[in-house]
Amino acid sequence: MSIIHDHDDRQLDEELAAMTDAFLNNPNLATPTATGDLRRYDDIVRDLYAFLNDDGPSAAFEQRLAQRLDHEWTLLAAQRAERRASKWWNRPIVSLAAGVAIVVLALTLVSSLLPRGSSMSGSIVEGFLVGGAVIGVVGALIAIIVILRRR
């Protein structure tokens, strides 16, 4: 009994879905009169369509709302820009420091590749290289953070 009932329900599910699809594909077309259980649903589908697909918003409201949203958008964009500018990684001095550090790192790398001069002692040159490398690496890290944060 239950199996027959389930089968009937499934068939009704399919028929109602097909009837709804046919109606929504062309609401102005007169559809064949539904029969049996389906007839009970036919009016509901038509009423729902009429209720849920009214004319929609008026052109005046649509335009008014678009202007209001435009204003809101401008306001928020200004707030975002202000917040972004106030972050430490966006300050000019940080960018300048990062740039200087990158230059120092580059100079350090270049000088480490050059042949060592005989007029300078080895320990001074090495000290310069190590110090420069540390500053350069720190600077490069700051530069990477700045670039990533700005994206």
Added chain:
Amino acid sequence: MFLDASDEQLARKAQLGDRDAFHALYQRYLHRVYNRVRSKVPQQDVEDVTQEIFIAVVRSLDSFEQRSRFNTWLYTIVNRQIADFYRRRGRSPRSAIELDDDGSKEIPVAADVEGAEQRVVLQRALQQLPEHYQEIILLRFVDGLTFAEIAEQRGQSLEAVKSLYRRAIQAIRDRLDGV
């Protein structure tokens, strides 16, 4: 300009500051949001609630993560704003929709009265349905999704969606029979 772009692509562009992309989303969803709101709140409040929804969308656009569909995220905001509307009024949705809430300022003729009455009765019946019944009807009638698309969006089988739809229509029928 954005005809081929998906909702999610437009939302991403809007998040990056593209005003035109947001406007395209607005154009794409205004009627659907308006009609959803119209199915749930009294006529005279539809424009106000619709406006509040879109302002909330602009303000919280950054919180949209591409993990979900844009319309799922949007309709969450729609439902929240409608709930807020009723909370502010101190009334439940089901008791708020009355015939005198229709918003009509003119003296109605007999046919208008009948139409308005029918609209309110149907709105009330729809409002009384469980949320998942309402959702399936709105997705089919307002958003124009096919049953297959609804099934995909909800992560359900096509048969389950059709069954849910039939039970939703049946539930409206039962409520209208009880009027």
